[in-house]
Amino acid sequence: MTLVDTDRALQLYQALGTAVEMSGGSCANTMTGVASFGGRAAYIGKVSDDELGRVFGHDMRAVGVQFRPGSPVADTPTGRCIIVVTPDAERTMNTYLGVSSLLCPPDIDLKTVAAGKVLYMEGYLFDRPQAKEAFRHAAAHAHAHGRQVSLTLSDSFCVDRHRDDFRSLVTDEVDILFGNKDELMSLYEVDSFDAAVAAVQRDCHLAVITVGAEGCYIVQREGVLTAPAESVHEVLDTTGAGDLFAAGFLFGYTRDYPLEQCAKLGAIAAAEVISHIGPRPLVELKSLVP
Amino acid sequence: MTLVDTDRALQLYQALGTAVEMSGGSCANTMTGVASFGGRAAYIGKVSDDELGRVFGHDMRAVGVQFRPGSPVADTPTGRCIIVVTPDAERTMNTYLGVSSLLCPPDIDLKTVAAGKVLYMEGYLFDRPQAKEAFRHAAAHAHAHGRQVSLTLSDSFCVDRHRDDFRSLVTDEVDILFGNKDELMSLYEVDSFDAAVAAVQRDCHLAVITVGAEGCYIVQREGVLTAPAESVHEVLDTTGAGDLFAAGFLFGYTRDYPLEQCAKLGAIAAAEVISHIGPRPLVELKSLVP
Numbered sequence: 001m002t003l004v005d006t007d008r009a010l011q012l013y014q015a016l017g018t019a020v021e022m023s024g025g026s027c028a029n030t031m032t033g034v035a036s037f038g039g040r041a042a043y044i045g046k047v048s049d050d051e052l053g054r055v056f057g058h059d060m061r062a063v064g065v066q067f068r069p070g071s072p073v074a075d076t077p078t079g080r081c082i083i084v085v086t087p088d089a090e091r092t093m094n095t096y097l098g099v100s101s102l103l104c105p106p107d108i109d110l111k112t113v114a115a116g117k118v119l120y121m122e123g124y125l126f127d128r129p130q131a132k133e134a135f136r137h138a139a140a141h142a143h144a145h146g147r148q149v150s151l152t153l154s155d156s157f158c159v160d161r162h163r164d165d166f167r168s169l170v171t172d173e174v175d176i177l178f179g180n181k182d183e184l185m186s187l188y189e190v191d192s193f194d195a196a197v198a199a200v201q202r203d204c205h206l207a208v209i210t211v212g213a214e215g216c217y218i219v220q221r222e223g224v225l226t227a228p229a230e231s232v233h234e235v236l237d238t239t240g241a242g243d244l245f246a247a248g249f250l251f252g253y254t255r256d257y258p259l260e261q262c263a264k265l266g267a268i269a270a271a272e273v274i275s276h277i278g279p280r281p282l283v284e285l286k287s288l289v290p
Numbered sequence: 291m292t293l294v295d296t297d298r299a300l301q302l303y304q305a306l307g308t309a310v311e312m313s314g315g316s317c318a319n320t321m322t323g324v325a326s327f328g329g330r331a332a333y334i335g336k337v338s339d340d341e342l343g344r345v346f347g348h349d350m351r352a353v354g355v356q357f358r359p360g361s362p363v364a365d366t367p368t369g370r371c372i373i374v375v376t377p378d379a380e381r382t383m384n385t386y387l388g389v390s391s392l393l394c395p396p397d398i399d400l401k402t403v404a405a406g407k408v409l410y411m412e413g414y415l416f417d418r419p420q421a422k423e424a425f426r427h428a429a430a431h432a433h434a435h436g437r438q439v440s441l442t443l444s445d446s447f448c449v450d451r452h453r454d455d456f457r458s459l460v461t462d463e464v465d466i467l468f469g470n471k472d473e474l475m476s477l478y479e480v481d482s483f484d485a486a487v488a489a490v491q492r493d494c495h496l497a498v499i500t501v502g503a504e505g506c507y508i509v510q511r512e513g514v515l516t517a518p519a520e521s522v523h524e525v526l527d528t529t530g531a532g533d534l535f536a537a538g539f540l541f542g543y544t545r546d547y548p549l550e551q552c553a554k555l556g557a558i559a560a561a562e563v564i565s566h567i568g569p570r571p572l573v574e575l576k577s578l579v580p
Binding site: 013014016017018019020021022023032051052055058059062063276277278280282 | 303304306307308309310311312313322340341342345348349352353566567568570572
């Protein structure tokens with residue numbers, strides 16, 4: 001994942017082949033996944049009053065996610081990501097964050113935060129001081145109302161840029177950490193996965209670490225469980241795999257399912273989204289639950 | 291296929307689930323298919339200077355189709371189609387034609403028409419008097435330059451509305467007619483396919499009539515050939531099947547391939563496009579040719 005400015009985004013678009021346009025955004029994908037399982041989800045994040053922003057809002061409401069867009073900002077367009085997918089389903093993401101990066105404490109709808117059993121925060125946005133403050137503000141409010149706080153590390157480059165801030169956020173505020181193996185090892189600057197697991201066991205109540213087709217590790221203080229990935233007929237585009245895994249896991253978790261069952265739902269959702277182009281499910285996920 | 295106005299398009303969009311946005315348009319799909327096989331194709335048709343129009347232009351250039359957008363029209367947006375696909379892959383199309391329906395004779399780039407071995411015209415646009423005139427203008431110019439003229443009937447409702455005009459266009463100007471069984475029977479107002487075949491044998495040099503999974507009929511004065519469809523692992527969305535069939539057929543035809551081989555290329559392209567959501571191929575079609 002590379003961050004790009006508007007000029008570079010335009011340049012890339014001109015060089016790009018035929019494109020498919022879909023709403024996305026890591027945390028937004030996750031929330032639509034929760035709703036697609038039949039869960040209740042809300043989303044706080046900024047878009048602009050432009051075509052992409054309107055489509056984004058439509059697609060949130062269409063699956064039943066409550067959308068809290070925060071306060072408007074003039075002259076900054078809705079964020080977008082130009083994703084190039086290779087024939088072996090790996091993707092290169094070129095992200096222009098646009099107005100989404102301007103999230104600030106007043107955007108946090110506190111009633112929404114207090115209402116959710118789990119607050120889920122997306123590492124991609126943990127970049128500007130105002131956004132970091134918004135994260136801490138939301139997390140503190142969730143805890144004050146007896147709610148749990150989760151975070152997805154999102155991207156090892158993002159973790160690299162803000163390691164100390166991420167680490168103190170994880171230590172101080174995060175109950176449930178989502179990420180993949182690389183992101184976790186980057187967070188703790190360790191060379192072995194075992195050392196990263198030991199570190200996160202000290203910091204968090206629960207960590208769910210995905211390892212692609214190998215499935216995931218469910219890390220608790222009292223021990224580590226593993227759960228398999230679902231098999232897929234053909235992997236076409238891995239975009240959204242982590243986001244939808246988190247969706248399935250969170251849906252199960254908020255319903256107090258056993259952790260292996262939460263991971264199973266995560267695996268089902270991830271398998272659906274990697275079997276086609278695009279970062280969001282094309283079928284109702286609840287129809288895939290055995 | 292139903293034509294809708296802007297209010298109805300907005301109302302449908304609000305009621306719609308999560309949507310995927312892709313460039314489309316019957317003839318435009320066909321031309322991108324020809325280019326995707328490695329052929330040379332140009333497209334004449336109107337879009338506006340709005341987001342959808344810009345994306346449309348990008349997607350034409352991206353696959354190497356020369357795009358001739360005609361003269362601009364103020365205050366009429368780019369056309370769009372809201373397509374709802376059922377789990378059994380059938381689609382309902384709600385089309386707001388927008389500026390595309392305002393095609394008129396001055397939009398026809400005569401150099402482009404004269405340069406193409408085959409002119410391909412899309413029945414969907416054969417609605418307004420000005421558009422009908424543009425069709426006849428383009429066809430006459432192609433014939434004056436020793437080129438062939440083809441037409442796709444597109445839609446049996448469209449044929450119903452303009453049967454007499456369609457029939458005189460076919461009799462006077464069309465060398466190669468594309469359509470499906472229903473459209474052909476509607477054109478000639480006959481109850482049997484055999485009677486429709488006999489009628490089109492009198493009118494056209496060549497007619498290529500698709501019958502879904504049963505393949506197609508290649509109708510010439512001297513006889514009728516049949517060609518099979520390609521098998522598909524899972525049919526997800528039949529949108530674009532006829533458009534891409536025409537693309538493969540025309541690509542082969544303009545290279546003087548035997549007609550069965552043209553139909554084979556059509557079947558390959560149609561099979562690709564019905565195996566995923568969206569009306570245009572997601573892989574280079576030339577990579578699928580055995």
